[in-house]
Amino acid sequence: xxxxxxxxxxxxxxxxxxxxxxxxxxxxxxxxxxxxxxxxxxxxxxxxxxxxxxxxxxxxxxxxxxxxxxxxxxxxxxxxxxxxxxxxxxxxxxxxxxxxxxxxxxxxxxxxxxxxxxxxxxxxxxxxxxxxxxxxxxxxxxxxxxxxxxxxxxxxxxxx
Amino acid sequence: xxxxxxxxxxxxxxxxxxxxxxxxxxxxxxxxxxxxxxxxxxxxxxxxxxxxxxxxxxxxxxxxxxxxxxxxxxxxxxxxxxxxxxxxxxxxxxxxxxxxxxxxxxxxxxxxxxxxxxx
Numbered sequence: 001x002x003x004x005x006x007x008x009x010x011x012x013x014x015x016x017x018x019x020x021x022x023x024x025x026x027x028x029x030x031x032x033x034x035x036x037x038x039x040x041x042x043x044x045x046x047x048x049x050x051x052x053x054x055x056x057x058x059x060x061x062x063x064x065x066x067x068x069x070x071x072x073x074x075x076x077x078x079x080x081x082x083x084x085x086x087x088x089x090x091x092x093x094x095x096x097x098x099x100x101x102x103x104x105x106x107x108x109x110x111x112x113x114x115x116x117x118x119x120x121x122x123x124x125x126x127x128x129x130x131x132x133x134x135x136x137x138x139x140x141x142x143x144x145x146x147x148x149x150x151x152x153x154x155x156x157x158x159x160x
Numbered sequence: 161x162x163x164x165x166x167x168x169x170x171x172x173x174x175x176x177x178x179x180x181x182x183x184x185x186x187x188x189x190x191x192x193x194x195x196x197x198x199x200x201x202x203x204x205x206x207x208x209x210x211x212x213x214x215x216x217x218x219x220x221x222x223x224x225x226x227x228x229x230x231x232x233x234x235x236x237x238x239x240x241x242x243x244x245x246x247x248x249x250x251x252x253x254x255x256x257x258x259x260x261x262x263x264x265x266x267x268x269x270x271x272x273x274x275x276x277x278x279x
Contacts, residue, residue: 009252020247024255028262036261046257123255132174 018135022125030113033121034090037061037111044069063087067095082106097127105134172216177201178209185219185232195230 040059079100
């Protein structure tokens with residue numbers, strides 16, 4: 001990690017609880033960063049994996065609201081949905097997150113935006129799941145097909 | 161690494177006692193007795209945990225030495241670190257796209273909720 005500047009994304013996988021914490025700083029005021037997380041037209045422009053088309057089914061980002069979006073790759077659709085548990089402008093979003101390919105799994109996500117001097121913002125995003133296997137699968141979710149298949153087999157193993 | 165080998169690594173590391181053993185072996189090799197000392201379980205139970213770690217390729221035991229110390233296969237263990245780094249890079253790419261979105265937004269933006277924006 002020595003080669004990454006303080007501004008770049010930092011990731012911590014907690015050793016004691018199945019949690020991943022991401023921190024990142026932005027050269028933009030908090031209101032803007034918050035808006036980019038709540039306005040679906042902005043959300044589709046940056047969220048989701050590289051090279052995948054994102055389509056928002058609905059995105060009702062307010063306390064008690066819900067969302068669903070679909071990532072499309074090579075004709076395959078991957079759906080995600082969840083509920084907005086607490087949305088407090090411009091500092092906090094607490095939401096659930098489920099990948100529809102594994103509907104029994106759910107992550108509890110917390111996004112905190114802090115104001116920094118000079119009109120900058122620090123983002124802290126934590127994602128808590130109910131098992132270390134789930135957390136580690138989450139960490140590996142961006143890996144190549146071979147690894148994903150490895151997880152599918154592990155899922156089957158754990159379900160059996 | 162084959163998918164089923166990977167599954168074994170994950171299953172092996174899913175158990176807190178085995179994760180603890182791996183953490184201690186990261187400091188240095190240890191015998192089964194030494195590994196068992198902090199736990200209120202039988203040597204047999206510890207051996208069983210070790211067998212799971214061994215089957216996953218996470219640890220090895222030398223065949224000839226009398227003490228047969230347990231050795232952590234750091235290469236396999238490093239895989240976890242690599243995944244985390246890969247995940248970090250993906251998050252960084254995502255946030256660079258967010259940088260661009262933020263730069264393109266007008267300055268007088270109010271943090272409206274998505275629901276209220278016309279679409």
